[in-house]
Amino acid sequence: MITDTTSQKLEKIFKDAQDFLPILGTDYVELYVGNAKQAAHYYMSAWGFKPVAYAGLETGLKDRVSYVLEQGKIRLVLTSPLQQDGPINAHINAHGDGVKVVALWVDDATYSWEQTTQRGAQSNMEPVVMKDNDGEVVISAIHTYGETLHYFVERKNYNGVFLPGYQPWKTEYETTDAGLLYIDHMVGNVGWNEMNTWVDFYAKVMGFTQLVSFDDKDISTEYTALMSKVMANGNGRIKFPINEPAEGRKKSQIEEYIDFYNGAGVQHIAVATDNIIETVKRLKAGGVEFLYVPPTYYDDVLDRVGQIDEDLAPLKELGILIDRDDEGYLLQLFTKPVLDRPTMFFEIIQRKGAQSFGKGNFKALFESIEREQERRGTL
Numbered sequence: 001m002i003t004d005t006t007s008q009k010l011e012k013i014f015k016d017a018q019d020f021l022p023i024l025g026t027d028y029v030e031l032y033v034g035n036a037k038q039a040a041h042y043y044m045s046a047w048g049f050k051p052v053a054y055a056g057l058e059t060g061l062k063d064r065v066s067y068v069l070e071q072g073k074i075r076l077v078l079t080s081p082l083q084q085d086g087p088i089n090a091h092i093n094a095h096g097d098g099v100k101v102v103a104l105w106v107d108d109a110t111y112s113w114e115q116t117t118q119r120g121a122q123s124n125m126e127p128v129v130m131k132d133n134d135g136e137v138v139i140s141a142i143h144t145y146g147e148t149l150h151y152f153v154e155r156k157n158y159n160g161v162f163l164p165g166y167q168p169w170k171t172e173y174e175t176t177d178a179g180l181l182y183i184d185h186m187v188g189n190v191g192w193n194e195m196n197t198w199v200d201f202y203a204k205v206m207g208f209t210q211l212v213s214f215d216d217k218d219i220s221t222e223y224t225a226l227m228s229k230v231m232a233n234g235n236g237r238i239k240f241p242i243n244e245p246a247e248g249r250k251k252s253q254i255e256e257y258i259d260f261y262n263g264a265g266v267q268h269i270a271v272a273t274d275n276i277i278e279t280v281k282r283l284k285a286g287g288v289e290f291l292y293v294p295p296t297y298y299d300d301v302l303d304r305v306g307q308i309d310e311d312l313a314p315l316k317e318l319g320i321l322i323d324r325d326d327e328g329y330l331l332q333l334f335t336k337p338v339l340d341r342p343t344m345f346f347e348i349i350q351r352k353g354a355q356s357f358g359k360g361n362f363k364a365l366f367e368s369i370e371r372e373q374e375r376r377g378t379l
Contacts, residue, residue, distance in 0.1 A: 020207045021115055023104050025237045026183045027153040028068070028075040029269065030101035032091045036080035039097070040067040041173075043076060046286035048178035053162035054169035057082070064088055067169065068162045072181040074271060075162075077101070091147060096341040099266035101141075101149045102186060104238065109154035113140035119205045124149050134160030142205075145190050145198050145242075146264030178286070179279040184272040184349050185230075185239035185357070189257045190264040195227060195244035202231040202240060211239070212356065226254045230357060241357065243267065253369045256378045260341040268334070270347035276331045277310065279348055280318045289336040291368040293319035305329055309352065321361040328353015332361065334368075342376060 033039045043049040049069035056065035063086060066079040079100070081088040091100060106112045110127040117123050124141035135158040141151045161168045190198055202208040208231040225246035232239040245254040257267055273279040284290070298316045302308070305324040310331070315322065320333045331350045338345055373379035 021112055021233070022107055023233050023235070023238050024107065025073065025105045026075075026186075027103040027105035027151070027155075028077050028101070029099055029183070029186075029266075030066075030077040030079055030103065031097060032088050032095075032100045033078050033080055033097040034092055036065055036067050036078040039078045039080075040069060043069050043078070044171075044173060044175045046283065046288050047071070048176050048180070048282065048286070049074075049076060050175050050177075051169045051171050051173075053166040055166045059165060059167055061165075066166070068166065071177060074180055074183055094262050095147070095265060096261070096343060097339045098261060098344055099148060099269075101151050102144075102266065103151035103153050106152045106154055107156065109138040109140045109152040112152040113142065116142050116205050121201075121205045125151075130164040132160060132164035134158060134164070137163055139163075144201070145188050145194070146261075148188070148265055176282065176286075178282040179273045179275055180271045180348075181274065182272050184270040184347075184351070185241060186269050187228075187241045187243060187267045188264065189243050189254050189261075189267040191258055192245055194264065195229060195242050198242050199229045199231060202242075206233070208233050208238075208240070222249070226252050250370075250379045251373070253373065256373060256376075257343050259378070261343045266344060268345045268347055270332075270349050273348060273350050276320055276333065276348055276350040277314050277318065279350075280320065280333055283335075283348070284318070288338075290319060291334050291336060292371065293321060293333075293364060293368060297321070297364050321364065323354065323356065323361050325354045325356040327355050330354040330356070336372065342372075342378065 040051070044051060049071045051067070052070045053068035054066070055061055063083055064079055064081055066077055069076045069078070079088065113123065113127050121142040124143050125139070127138055127140040130137045130139060137158045138154040139151055141149050144150050160166070188198065199210060203210065211230040211232050213229045225248040226243050227246050228241050228243045230239060230241040243254050245252050258264070280290070295316060298312060301322055302312065305322050308322060308329055315331065318333070320331050323330055329352050331352070333348045335346045337343060370379055
């Protein structure tokens with residue numbers, strides 16, 4: 001069980017954030033998937049997540065089953081339907097496997113729902129108190145882009161394994177930790193000319209501030225382009241870049257995502273490590289596939305980013321990208337899509353002071369994605 005009990009005393013590092021909505025961090029990310037049991041095994045064997053909790057027929061549910069996995073402060077919930085029809089089936093039919101809920105850990109789920117709905121958020125669920133022998137949890141929910149939801153989770157009076165209704169889940173399978181620590185940021189893809197709508201949503205409805213903006217001159221190759229703005233809450237625990245397509249000679253990765261996901265949704269989850277070389281070695285050994293970075297990327301990378309603590313050879317061998325800003329540098333690497341549709345993927349990131357998002361790597365990254373699009377026939 002994740003036991004970080006940090007209170008609202010978290011330092012405000014982004015002074016422009018209104019911060020009327022105190023958020024302690026990401027509570028969990030829930031994916032609707034076609035086969036939760038097999039997806040859970042993938043995240044245990046390939047990614048090193050540990051089994052934590054389960055809900056299904058054995059706990060009294062008739063319509064769905066959920067497996068809960070944890071690594072560091074990252075908590076994934078994998079949910080599948082048990083019956084035909086219904087909202088989970090409809091979501092999977094429309095989008096394939098994908099993120100349905102980005103749950104935010106808050107001190108007061110009722111206050112969070114009241115503040116956001118008063119500011120224009122569409123309610124999905126009014127505050128509900130869930131109880132069992134381990135205490136109580138208060139949950140509420142609002143809509144964000146596409147069919148994605150934000151849950152507000154208040155668990156200060158709860159000591160159970162996850163949420164009421166879940167039981168501990170133990171397996172004989174021995175997982176090997178990959179060194180993943182927490183969610184650094186989560187990126188949403190939205191449709192043409194929708195980015196500013198959702199930037200305004202996070203600013204007005206949730207009190208976030210805009211950290212940085214990238215236009216099609218920053219993020220473009222010979223063939224494709226996109227635009228992006230990064231929104232964050234005051235303490236920096238939550239960072240949501242929002243991407244939209246931009247005009248290019250060919251179809252961008254954002255357009256490909258929108259086509260196959262059938263709308264807006266979570267494009268990727270960036271997970272932090274403090275030793276990216278060992279983490280990527282572990283993930284590759286588990287079968288996780290990463291985008292190819294050509295060896296020529298490393299010919300002049302140190303001229304661009306300056307000196308770094310790591311030897312360049314293992315970074316080059318693993319295809320790890322490097323970038324620098326005024327506060328330090330970062331190391332990052334992106335997986336290929338982890339689902340059947342070319343939609344969601346993961347980013348592995350190690351920050352050595354840098355607070356940015358790898359602007360200097362955009363061209364190399366996008367050319368790598370374009371190579372994959374060309375193979376899929378979707379460029």
